[in-house]
Amino acid sequence: MCFRAMPTYKLYYFNRTAVGEGIHLLLGYGDQEFEECRLKKEDWPALKPLMPFGQVPVLEIDGKQYAQSTAIARYLGRKYGLAGKDIEEDFQIDQIIEFYNDIRNRASATFHETDKNIKARIQEDNEKNHYPFMLKRLDEIITKNYGHMALGKLTWADFVFAGMYDCLKLLLHISDLDKKYPSFKKLQEKVLTIPEVKAFREKNP
Missing domain, CATH: 1.20.1050.10 (Glutathione S-transferase Yfyf (Class Pi); Chain A, domain 2)
Incomplete structure (x- = not known):
C-alpha cells in the first residue's frame, strides 16, 4: 500500500506584521505545520527575481509557489472552513x-x-x-x-x-x-x- 506524504508548506515574508500576518494567523488556525522563511532586507534583491511576481508574501506548497496575499488568504480560508457556503x-x-x-x-x-x-x-x-x-x-x-x-x-x-x-x-x-x-x-x-x-x-x- 502506498501512502502520500503530507504536503510541505513554506511561507516567505519579511520580518514584520503587515499583509503577510493574516496568512500567518490562518496557518496557525488550521494547525498547519510550515517553515517560516523570514527574509532580510539585504537578501531581498537576490531573492526578488525568484518570486512569482517579484513580491511577497509567497506560500510554497510542495515546491510550487503561490503569490498575492488575498489569493493565499482566500485559499486557506476555503481549506479551513472559513469561506462562504456558496x-x-x-x-x-x-x-x-x-x-x-x-x-x-x-x-x-x-x-x-x-x-x-x-x-x-x-x-x-x-x-x-x-x-x-x-x-x-x-x-x-x-x-x-x-x-x-x-x-x-x-x-x-x-x-x-x-x-x-x-x-x-x-x-x-x-x-x-x-x-x-x-x-x-x-x-x-x-x-x-x-x-x-x-x-x-x-x-x-
Whole structure:
C-alpha cells in the first residue's frame, strides 16, 4: 500500500506584521505545520527575481509557489472552513476585502510618499475627504455583522484584517482610531483570542 506524504508548506515574508500576518494567523488556525522563511532586507534583491511576481508574501506548497496575499488568504480560508457556503456568500466576503484593500492602499501610498510637503497635503485630504466615509462605513459593516467583516460569522476576511490592523493604524496615522472605531480593535482581539490562534502565537511570537 502506498501512502502520500503530507504536503510541505513554506511561507516567505519579511520580518514584520503587515499583509503577510493574516496568512500567518490562518496557518496557525488550521494547525498547519510550515517553515517560516523570514527574509532580510539585504537578501531581498537576490531573492526578488525568484518570486512569482517579484513580491511577497509567497506560500510554497510542495515546491510550487503561490503569490498575492488575498489569493493565499482566500485559499486557506476555503481549506479551513472559513469561506462562504456558496458563491453568493463568497461574493460578500470578497467585496468587503476589496473595500478594505482600497483603504489600505490609499493609506500605504500616503505613508510611503517621500516628499514631506506632498505627503502632508495628501494626508490632510485623506482625513478630510476620504477616511471619514471609508472608516465609518467599515465600522458600520463590522458592527452590522456582529463584530465580523462579513456574513455575521468568522471568515478568512477577519484574519486578513486582524493580522494587518496594527500596521494599518501606522499607515493611517490617526492617533485615536481605536476610540473612534472601537469595532476595529474588538475584531482584532476576537481573532487573536481564538484558542488555536492564541496557542500558535504563544509558540511562534
